[in-house]
Amino acid sequence: xxxxxxxxxxxxxxxxxxxxxxxxxxxxxxxxxxxxxxxxxxxxxxxxxxxxxxxxxxxxxxxxxxxxxxxxxxxxxxxxxxxxxxxxxxxxxxxxxxxxxxxxxxxxxxxxxxxxxxxxxxxxxxxxxxxxxxxxxxxxxxxxxxxxxxxxxxxxxxxxxxxxxxxxxxxxxxxxxxxxxxxxxxxxxxxxxxxxxxxxxxxxxxxxxxxxxxxx
Amino acid sequence: xxxxxxxxxxxxxxxxxxxxxxxxxxxxxxxxxxxxxxxxxxxxxxxxxxxxxxxxxxxxxxxxxxxxxxxxxxxxxxxxxxxxxxxxxxxxxxxxxxxxxxxxxxxxxxxxxxxxxxxxxxxxxxxxxxxxxxxxxxxxxxxxxxxxxxxxxxxxxxxxxxxxxxxxxxxxxxxxxxxxxxxxxxxxxxxxxxxxxxxxxxxxxxxxxxxxxxxx
Amino acid sequence: xxxxxxxxxxxxxxxxxxxxxxxxxxxxxxxxxxxxxxxxxxxxxxxxxxxxxxxxxxxxxxxxxxxxxxxxxxxxxxxxxxxxxxxxxxxxxxxxxxxxxxxxxxxxxxxxxxxxxxxxxxxxxxxxxxxxxxxxxxxxxxxxxxxxxxxxxxxxxxxxxxxxxxxxxxxxxxxxxxxxxxxxxxxxxxxxxxxxxxxxxxxxxxxxxxxxxxxx
Numbered sequence: 001x002x003x004x005x006x007x008x009x010x011x012x013x014x015x016x017x018x019x020x021x022x023x024x025x026x027x028x029x030x031x032x033x034x035x036x037x038x039x040x041x042x043x044x045x046x047x048x049x050x051x052x053x054x055x056x057x058x059x060x061x062x063x064x065x066x067x068x069x070x071x072x073x074x075x076x077x078x079x080x081x082x083x084x085x086x087x088x089x090x091x092x093x094x095x096x097x098x099x100x101x102x103x104x105x106x107x108x109x110x111x112x113x114x115x116x117x118x119x120x121x122x123x124x125x126x127x128x129x130x131x132x133x134x135x136x137x138x139x140x141x142x143x144x145x146x147x148x149x150x151x152x153x154x155x156x157x158x159x160x161x162x163x164x165x166x167x168x169x170x171x172x173x174x175x176x177x178x179x180x181x182x183x184x185x186x187x188x189x190x191x192x193x194x195x196x197x198x199x200x201x202x203x204x205x206x207x208x209x210x211x212x213x214x215x216x
Numbered sequence: 217x218x219x220x221x222x223x224x225x226x227x228x229x230x231x232x233x234x235x236x237x238x239x240x241x242x243x244x245x246x247x248x249x250x251x252x253x254x255x256x257x258x259x260x261x262x263x264x265x266x267x268x269x270x271x272x273x274x275x276x277x278x279x280x281x282x283x284x285x286x287x288x289x290x291x292x293x294x295x296x297x298x299x300x301x302x303x304x305x306x307x308x309x310x311x312x313x314x315x316x317x318x319x320x321x322x323x324x325x326x327x328x329x330x331x332x333x334x335x336x337x338x339x340x341x342x343x344x345x346x347x348x349x350x351x352x353x354x355x356x357x358x359x360x361x362x363x364x365x366x367x368x369x370x371x372x373x374x375x376x377x378x379x380x381x382x383x384x385x386x387x388x389x390x391x392x393x394x395x396x397x398x399x400x401x402x403x404x405x406x407x408x409x410x411x412x413x414x415x416x417x418x419x420x421x422x423x424x425x426x427x428x429x430x431x432x
Numbered sequence: 433x434x435x436x437x438x439x440x441x442x443x444x445x446x447x448x449x450x451x452x453x454x455x456x457x458x459x460x461x462x463x464x465x466x467x468x469x470x471x472x473x474x475x476x477x478x479x480x481x482x483x484x485x486x487x488x489x490x491x492x493x494x495x496x497x498x499x500x501x502x503x504x505x506x507x508x509x510x511x512x513x514x515x516x517x518x519x520x521x522x523x524x525x526x527x528x529x530x531x532x533x534x535x536x537x538x539x540x541x542x543x544x545x546x547x548x549x550x551x552x553x554x555x556x557x558x559x560x561x562x563x564x565x566x567x568x569x570x571x572x573x574x575x576x577x578x579x580x581x582x583x584x585x586x587x588x589x590x591x592x593x594x595x596x597x598x599x600x601x602x603x604x605x606x607x608x609x610x611x612x613x614x615x616x617x618x619x620x621x622x623x624x625x626x627x628x629x630x631x632x633x634x635x636x637x638x639x640x641x642x643x644x645x646x647x648x
Contacts, residue, residue, distance in 0.1 A: 023577070024638030031585055032577030033637035046483070051262070053271045055485045060550045079639030118276045132353065137564065139573045141355045145239070145248030153247055205249035206240030207295030267478070269487045334492045348569065357571045361455070361464030369463050421465035422456030423511030 003177040004104055007185070008045070011100030012065055016041035016072035017081070017093040019134045024076050025090075026138060033076060036134050037069035041097070044129035048105055048122050052112045091196055094131060094143070099188035102127035102156040103181050106163040111175040116164035123160030128153050151195035151202060159188035219393040220320055223401070224261070227316030228281055232257035232288035233297070233309040235350045240292050241306075242354060249292060252350050253285035257313070260345035264321055264338050268328045307412055310347060310359070315404035318343035318372040319397050322379040327391040332380035339376030344369050367411035367418060375404035435609040436536055439617070440477070443532030444497055448473035448504035449513070449525040451566045456508050457522075458570060465508060468566050469501035473529070476561035480537055480554050484544045523628055526563060526575070531620035534559035534588040535613050538595040543607040548596035555592030560585050583627035583634060591620035 019040030023033040042059045049057035059065040081089050105126025109119035128144055135142040144152045162184050166172050235256030239249040258275045265273035275281040297305050321342025325335035344360055351358040360368045378400050382388050451472030455465040474491045481489035491497040513521050537558025541551035560576055567574040576584045594616050598604050
């Protein structure tokens with residue numbers, strides 16, 4: 001369970017950085033940095049813990065979870081992450097959090113007794129919920145549904161599905177982070193990175209795809 | 217309990233269509249369609265289940281609830297609902313979900329042991345919560361509080377109140393969907409439809425009503 | 433416990449007024465007034481109750497909690513609070529709710545068995561959560577992270593910390609509102625008021641502070 005904890009904590013830190021960088025780019029103050037970082041880092045996991053009904057969310061029991069957003073706010077404040085690379089860096093850490101959380105979230109839900117489909121949904125919720133809360137509170141259209149956001153939830157769904165499938169097939173009875181899970185994390189991160197770099201897009205919600213170009 | 221399940225599922229589908237149509241009109245991608253459809257269709261019920269503390273929300277136990285947003289996204293994607301009638305159609309399905317959910321939500325809360333007033337509030341939460349989440353995530357001023365939105369929560373409150381009253385008077389000890397509940401569904405739908413067509417409005421929040429016309 | 437209840441209820445009323453006044457200034461209807469008032473007044477406490485997992489949130493058990501938003505909507509509707517002083521009045525009541533809730537929220541969480549750090553976080557959540565929900569639903573950048581919002585969460589954190597510290601030191605074993613807690617309420621209110629009047633600001637999230645003046 002120790003590696004799962006480390007993976008979860010690293011995910012919190014990655015997402016918290018994305019929140020702190022967003023706060024910086026929107027010129028909010030350090031409290032906004034802490035809030036957006038905390039929401040991005042802890043919001044997905046807290047939502048998962050509320051939904052799987054395991055009592056007080058883990059984040060409130062273990063202060064280590066709150067150190068991560070604090071550290072992220074400091075990193076952004078002292079300028080360790082240069083403002084010129086803000087957008088690219090934000091997307092990178094966002095991808096890291098996505099990869100780590102879809103795996104840890106699915107494992108935690110399986111450990112709480114959910115069926116594989118429900119557990120995979122919880123993995124996606126853990127991975128995408130924090131970023132959604134971050135963007136909603138910052139009064140932005142969430143990255144997850146922006147047409148220019150690249151594929152976001154799809155890698156998370158693939159990763160969560162693989163973790164749940166592996167458990168279902170009996171390869172991970174102890175619900176741990178093993179070599180297979182680390183491969184999934186790398187896979188999701190690579191998938192997300194490729195989607196961003198290549199500009200992959202999902203088809204539009206409606207029947208007619210929007211025209212490219214400036215007209216209309 | 218079977219008819220209650222069917223009514224609940226139909227409500228999910230109606231609201232999910234409203235979410236998918238909103239995603240289409242805002243030119244989000246199919247993931248946005250699934251997300252807004254899922255939030256609109258399942259958000260109210262999940263919020264209710266969290267509040268009445270019945271463990272893992274029903275939606276995560278029964279995959280049928282997730283088929284509805286999927287189906288709604290497909291219906292919108294293949295163009296079964298024409299884009300010319302988007303706004304009107306969206307409002308129609310929204311009204312259907314409203315009518316179905318204020319009844320099913322109240323009944324589910326009564327079944328969980330809430331008092332009639334709390335149960336009626338849960339019915340309104342179920343009916344209005346999903347649309348609120350849909351609009352908040354889409355970064356819109358929620359339909360429920362827009363001045364031009366017509367009466368929205370009032371029909372839901374009337375319907376939820378009637379269902380709770382009927383239970384209180386001993387007419388529905390088994391907390392089922394019977395003829396009286398179906399009449400309430402039709403009533404709420406008609407009330408909401410009339411409010412839209414006639415442009416009924418609630419008085420403004422402040423003391424001075426806003427002037428009509430273009431000045432200021 | 434009776435004084436705690438009174439303090440909590442007064443906090444609900446103060447925050448509900450802030451919501452109703454916001455609805456009035458944005459020209460929403462009376463339903464928007466009730467909704468924003470209810471969210472502002474009850475959203476923080478309901479979020480706390482969900483997180484500390486104490487079953488159905490207190491607000492749904494005791495109808496008195498819903499009378500407060502109703503009363504607030506009426507006070508704003510009949511014009512008891514003049515529109516000319518809207519913004520200042522809103523901030524005043526917001527400060528009152530902040531002071532009352534950071535104390536009552538921390539005490540309720542301590543009473544539910546949380547450790548002092550977790551309880552103080554719940555105090556801040558109670559104090560800031562309702563206003564956050566109010567602003568998010570009204571489609572505004574939340575006051576808590578706006579650069580011109582003055583210090584908001586800092587007084588709440590100080591108040592919640594003092595209450596938790598007093599309990600930790602054994603001064604408040606029965607988790608009640610005593611003279612010390614009333615002093616904390618006054619202190620938080622004064623701190624917040626001074627921050628507003630003096631225009632105190634937190635440093636920005638990023639390394640370079642934004643320039644003052646109109647340029648850029």
